[in-house]
Amino acid sequence: MVAVTTVTRFAPSPNGPLHLGHAFAAIVAHDRAMRDGGAFMLRIEDIDGARSRPELAGEFREDLRWLGLAWRETPPQSTRLTAYRAALESLRERGLVYRCTCTRAEIAAAAGAPGPDGPVYPGTCRHNAPSPDAPAVWRLDIARATAIAGPLTWHDERRGLQPGRPELFGDVVLWRKDAPASYHLAATLDDAADGVTVVTRGADLFAATHVHRLLQALLGLPVPVWHHHPVLVEADGRKLAKRRGAPSLADRRHSGESGTAVAQALRAARFDTGISLSEYVDREP
Structure with a gap:
């Protein structure tokens, strides 16, 4: 019997720069795949209408290199x-x-x-x-x-x-009216097409897996396992967000900060003042 290779993915949307929360998610996915000698994939989710900024995809790649990560790239959502x-x-x-x-x-x-x-x-x-x-x-x-x-x-590795x-x-x-497939449909189809075997994502998306598991059953798609990790939150408990001006990885990178040091701090759960990990994130207004 042939063993199934572990495949994970990091799937950012190019509607704003990456921040520490994205870095943590990418590192969790990368390290989970490397633990099993598997593959870590990068997928650009670029179907968010006018909010998508194609030029940011290149910045994302530079950010991941800066963190010391290696990956394989899958076709972006706009091709699907x-x-x-x-x-x-x-x-x-x-x-x-x-x-x-x-x-x-x-x-x-x-x-x-x-x-x-x-x-x-x-x-x-x-x-x-x-x-x-x-x-x-x-x-x-x-x-x-x-x-x-x-x-x-469905099975979550942590719960x-x-x-x-x-x-x-x-x-x-x-x-959707303003874009093609919603997150629920697109992410489910993409993970199946990319051969993802372990879906790593933040605990704030834990509930969404109920819908994705249903879509897999309806569409005859393979069923991965999930790994819902804690998310980075600000001092007030809100998840780090681009729209609230969370410091970007690109700014840190251009300032000369060490990406490998940032990655090590994230792996050890040591963060900047005012940032911490949370297992659950309430839905934001």
Whole structure:
């Protein structure tokens, strides 16, 4: 029997520079693969509409070299749109997705308890088909999908066997108005296409795995194991974020700081003042 090589990935979006939180995620994925003599992959997730800045991909590569990491690069998401559309069409033909024209304000006003991604969608357009001419997203009919898939489980290396609970999200968006596939659909298809066997990502994305496991079952995709690591947070407990001006790796690199020293500090969980690790991150407003 041929042993399966461990394959991990780091998949940044070029909508802003990388910071220490990204460095930690990349190091976790890199070191997890190296532990087994496997492969660490870099995938650029560049389908975020006008927010994507292609020139940042080169900066990301320089940042990873500065940290002392080596990788193989997979095709960026912008080359995979045909596969995303084919998966959506497969689900549509089976009656598992539907068009939705509801605004965020309408959803917030009509929804019940909040879910991991925000207010749980109340199913308005599932019950009342919108105009075919109106701009729309495509949502997964969670109730119908889970009935077809049956009971599901998935394994996290740090927390063990988990029961699949995609219903926590309600009818998630799989295809967006302003960009192609949503994170849920794209990441699931990409990891399968890239042969990823261990999905490493922050604990703030733990709940998303329930949806991804369901999509794997519906689309007949291989099932990896997951490794949800702690995330870096600021003194107020919020996750480091580009939009709040977290110091970039590029700035550190250009200032002459040692990337290998930064990587060693991250591996040892020793951080700059005001930055710490957190196992859970509340959903930000």
